[in-house]
Amino acid sequence: QVQLVQSGAEVKEPGASVKVSCKASGYTFTDSYIHWVRQAPGQGLEWMGWINPNSGDTKYAQKLQGRVTMTRDTSISTASMELSRLRSDDTAVYYCARGGRYSSSPGFDSWGQGTLVTVSS
Amino acid sequence: SYELTQPLSVSVALGQTARITCGGNNIGTKNVHWYQQKPGQAPVLVIYRDSNRPSGIPERFSGSKSGNTATLTISRAQAGDEAEFYCQVWDSSTWVFGGGTKLTVL
Numbered sequence: 068q069v070q071l072v073q074s075g076a077e078v079k080e081p082g083a084s085v086k087v088s089c090k091a092s093g094y095t096f097t098d099s100y101i102h103w104v105r106q107a108p109g110q111g112l113e114w115m116g117w118i119n120p121n122s123g124d125t126k127y128a129q130k131l132q133g134r135v136t137m138t139r140d141t142s143i144s145t146a147s148m149e150l151s152r153l154r155s156d157d158t159a160v161y162y163c164a165r166g167g168r169y170s171s172s173p174g175f176d177s178w179g180q181g182t183l184v185t186v187s188s
Numbered sequence: 189s190y191e192l193t194q195p196l197s198v199s200v201a202l203g204q205t206a207r208i209t210c211g212g213n214n215i216g217t218k219n220v221h222w223y224q225q226k227p228g229q230a231p232v233l234v235i236y237r238d239s240n241r242p243s244g245i246p247e248r249f250s251g252s253k254s255g256n257t258a259t260l261t262i263s264r265a266q267a268g269d270e271a272e273f274y275c276q277v278w279d280s281s282t283w284v285f286g287g288g289t290k291l292t293v294l
Contacts, residue, residue, distance in 0.1 A: 112274055114283040128282060162230055170278035174221035174236035181230055
């Protein structure tokens, strides 16, 4: 079965960077896009961007441009998301999810368990 | 940027039918996906492309669209259906989520 397993919780100081990983199994890693979605405490879901594991191409949400970098390592079927210059309002649970690029895709059909990132001095 | 509007909360009596709406400009031209999220858990896809159920999702969950509104319908509501529900569309090369609706089963 499809599984996405994320790295553990992180605590970071303002201004630092954090890198969250997402290891895929149960399907061909390069066949589907990986999306990153975050959820601040008590808030809704916010799409952050996607990476195409086959080509390495990325697309980021405009508000995160310049601070977010998504990468992948196909040899270990792992996608990663790095967020820099952290602020307190970046405190959130970060999810990776398998999905497509376009409207015609069948939604985000598998999700990681989430990684809590806390930004605090 | 594109916005999706959902009611903050919907209540339904046990065994009755709940309807959760999602409004957006020209949503009729977009594919709408729906997710269920229970406290402390990751979201789960319950409807994709307006009205399709992924494998393992009960037939009690259905989706529809009319005009500028998409609707998630949950028939014969159970206590275990209590959760936050989010709609999602693709617009201008980005993915957009609605603000979420808290479903309470009375």
